[in-house]
Amino acid sequence: MGTALQRTIYQLRSEDREFFQIAISVDCVIFGFDKNELKVLLIKSDLEEFNNQWSLLGDLVRPDENLDTASYRVLKDRTGLDDVYLEQVYTFGEVNRHPAGRVISTAYYSLINIKDHQPMLSDNELHWHPVNEINTLAFDHKTILDTCLQRLQSKIEEHPIVFNLLPEKFSLRELQNLYEAILGVKMDRRNFRKKFFLMNWLEDMNELEQDVPHRPGKLYRFNASRFSNGKTKTPMPV
Amino acid sequence: MGTALQRTIYQLRSEDREFFQIAISVDCVIFGFDKNELKVLLIKSDLEEFNNQWSLLGDLVRPDENLDTASYRVLKDRTGLDDVYLEQVYTFGEVNRHPAGRVISTAYYSLINIKDHQPMLSDNELHWHPVNEINTLAFDHKTILDTCLQRLQSKIEEHPIVFNLLPEKFSLRELQNLYEAILGVKMDRRNFRKKFFLMNWLEDMNELEQDVPHRPGKLYRFNASRFSNGKTKTPMPV
DNA sequence: ATATAATTGTGTATAGGTTACACAATTGGT
DNA sequence: ACCAATTGTGTAACCTATACACAATTATAT
Numbered sequence: 001m002g003t004a005l006q007r008t009i010y011q012l013r014s015e016d017r018e019f020f021q022i023a024i025s026v027d028c029v030i031f032g033f034d035k036n037e038l039k040v041l042l043i044k045s046d047l048e049e050f051n052n053q054w055s056l057l058g059d060l061v062r063p064d065e066n067l068d069t070a071s072y073r074v075l076k077d078r079t080g081l082d083d084v085y086l087e088q089v090y091t092f093g094e095v096n097r098h099p100a101g102r103v104i105s106t107a108y109y110s111l112i113n114i115k116d117h118q119p120m121l122s123d124n125e126l127h128w129h130p131v132n133e134i135n136t137l138a139f140d141h142k143t144i145l146d147t148c149l150q151r152l153q154s155k156i157e158e159h160p161i162v163f164n165l166l167p168e169k170f171s172l173r174e175l176q177n178l179y180e181a182i183l184g185v186k187m188d189r190r191n192f193r194k195k196f197f198l199m200n201w202l203e204d205m206n207e208l209e210q211d212v213p214h215r216p217g218k219l220y221r222f223n224a225s226r227f228s229n230g231k232t233k234t235p236m237p238v
Numbered sequence: 239m240g241t242a243l244q245r246t247i248y249q250l251r252s253e254d255r256e257f258f259q260i261a262i263s264v265d266c267v268i269f270g271f272d273k274n275e276l277k278v279l280l281i282k283s284d285l286e287e288f289n290n291q292w293s294l295l296g297d298l299v300r301p302d303e304n305l306d307t308a309s310y311r312v313l314k315d316r317t318g319l320d321d322v323y324l325e326q327v328y329t330f331g332e333v334n335r336h337p338a339g340r341v342i343s344t345a346y347y348s349l350i351n352i353k354d355h356q357p358m359l360s361d362n363e364l365h366w367h368p369v370n371e372i373n374t375l376a377f378d379h380k381t382i383l384d385t386c387l388q389r390l391q392s393k394i395e396e397h398p399i400v401f402n403l404l405p406e407k408f409s410l411r412e413l414q415n416l417y418e419a420i421l422g423v424k425m426d427r428r429n430f431r432k433k434f435f436l437m438n439w440l441e442d443m444n445e446l447e448q449d450v451p452h453r454p455g456k457l458y459r460f461n462a463s464r465f466s467n468g469k470t471k472t473p474m475p476v
Numbered sequence: 477a478t479a480t481a482a483t484t485g486t487g488t489a490t491a492g493g494t495t496a497c498a499c500a501a502t503t504g505g506t
Numbered sequence: 507a508c509c510a511a512t513t514g515t516g517t518a519a520c521c522t523a524t525a526c527a528c529a530a531t532t533a534t535a536t
Binding site: 021022023024061063064065066067068088090091092093094095102104106 | 261262301303306326328330331342
């Protein structure tokens, strides 16, 4: 049993199956935003059945760790990042979802500023994929990804969490591009700005963008203290 | 191991612990509506640590059954009802949430027409409790209940699921009382009616209420075929 | 039979939020 | 000096949400 738990879930061999009845794992949908695209961090599956397919980052939950803790651990191990936004979404428990045995998996998604992520040397099989271009993944991971994306889409309609995907200072154009990328819609620029200023979430940094080949926009940062939950209506889409 | 799985999770003894590392269970928050109150079906806990406390209905997930299937099984066993509304909400995985060992539990809620529920003879420890009057439950079941209630509240804002809590034919007053009970708010009667007719969910049965000591209201039934998802805005609150 | 109590069924006006839409100003690049 | 690209700004039309009152209907009590 110990050996099974020390390997990652994707290395489970069928010989291990007799050692437990049901194993539980976490899978993390790690979202990032780069070049106006929503991306997700994937790893090349090392299971033969899923030869050359990509999969989400996950691991078995240890007997002495909370579910959330396991999810943070996977995230920390793979991105080096601490203190990230993390939300549990759904638990996938189909009997045959994992070829090596009965493994139930709880899915989380997290939002990170992709620029902060320095891939580890040993992680040359990690890659940021544009969410829009992913058609298939190993296991039921495409379903998990879709479920987490839907949750993200509905969550940002009411909660100011997208800022986790941006650097501390950002322009309104970057913010709007991000909303458009997540929701898959085009928005009106004037209405977008109006709405955000009404919500009073943004603090003007009195700085301008650098290195843009056009008139630079002002930089803002998210000011959580101004977020008065429930006062303003749903922020998006504009 | 077999014996542990054949007992219900609430009868797990600490001697069973050595047989598995992590067990997985489902807990069902079974909602009903009666006498203008939202109720939940509870059972008297038989664990000593939770002497005299009530708990949700749950059971261990069997190695050969899906999570959803386990949840349906609990529901069928306890209510005799099939074909009910059931939705997974959240998985609770704190290391110490269960006194008998490491048990992770996936919470579901279901909506049933309380009148259809005929308590089994052997189930004299089952009871329908008004949700508003529940302050403590065994284990972390109060947290689970709260989480499921919140999910129900947000779900009915966009989806026509409350009809599962009503008999086939109902009056608009009953429907409004139900929304008010779930959301904990008072609504305007005229606006409520206007909104529902605009949404076009209701089919007029051309019948009147019976046995009410006042002018009877018309009876309606929910017509799912008229539910055009996304066409009308959030139905509630009025 | 009549009066009473309780509840149904109905419409309108106001306020507030959402949407559609255009042009001058600024910056970098050539 | 000009061009390309993008920022920053306001208003009118539309739609939705809310607040609100009275006549009609039924059962019940007298």
